[in-house]
Amino acid sequence: MFIACDECDLLESVPPMREQSRARCRRCGAIIYQRHPRSIERSLALSMTGLILFAVANAYPFLGFKLEGILVNTTLIGGIELLYQNEKFAIAAVVAITAVVAPVLQLCAGVYVFLPLYLNRRPRYLSHVFRWLQRIQPWAMIEVFMLGILVSIVKLAQMAVIIPGVALWAFALLIVVLAAASAVMAPEDVWSRLEATN
């Protein structure tokens, strides 16, 4: 099998590989091919888990803040709404896209692509959705958002009492699930599964 390296374009012949192994480009060192066992089933499972975690992460407050007897709770959507009300439209949009829209689209696209494949059907518009999935992925920044929460906790702890919420744990798990979903996704497997079903 011949593979062109994505990062330096070197053409290389790759011998058949065992599962759970990866091949690196011999010129620039980029990973050019990897095989994950049952990548379609895993991608589907991770996307569905991610959607559940995402719902929990957004339905409950992630932080509470108590000052002089007043308790303020916040959800991610609530924070974005507040920015929007204060006419910080650009920031509201950037946060909404990177912390809400991109992750949820990534997870939905995952289910859209991998559920039919798992059931041996061909999803419609597969190549477009798949391409969009790859484009959206870099904009999902839940792990950076988590660092933002941690920094805020330390900052606010000087001012008031901070109460971590349920959503905080959901976000933490979501980071792991999203990272695993990106790592496991293998375009080659999608197309070989499709060719097998036709």
Add this chain to the structure above:
Amino acid sequence: MSRQAVTARELGLTTCHACRLLVKLHPEHHHVHASCPRCGEALHLRKTNSLARTWALLIAAVILYVPANVLPFSIITTLGASEPDTIMSGVIYFIHSGEWPIAAVIFTASIFVPILKLIIITFLLLSIHFKSHWRPNERMRLYRIIEGIGRWSMVDIYVVTIMAALVHMGSLADFTAGPGAVFFAGVVVLTILASMSFDPRLIWDAME
């Protein structure tokens, strides 16, 4: 470079973005729209107008970088007194109050990483323009660094969002994002777009 090294482009081959099929492009297709025979996606030998786009996004980011650092990033009002903070004054405040970890995180994410990205992208673009043969593997490493770390600059934008959502208690304590935050968000988005539009294969093409 060894004589056996053959690139896909030299053989008129390219990999489909969507399905990873290696496709032979006909010579007459190099400048027209060709599509993948397996999945139908558009095929490109290289990212379209990579150098021009990356330069444009880079220059826009450099311009926004100035107001991002000069204008107040956040404004905190306690008991009627407003106190605007720029990125740097925020870092200095945390150093003085002994919060070293926070000062380090904000300095790294909001000052060090954006500057590093701007410098590295400029350097990579110049090295391609001058057809440099200097250490391509190290330049690839620089490219991978900017690909990986750019997103972490967003952390301060999230901190502002969270602080603004929690600290809004009227005259007692109120926290809002300043105009600097908008420009800073622009810098982060533009540098991410710049590193996405940069095609690392050009580093190797320029050496042929």
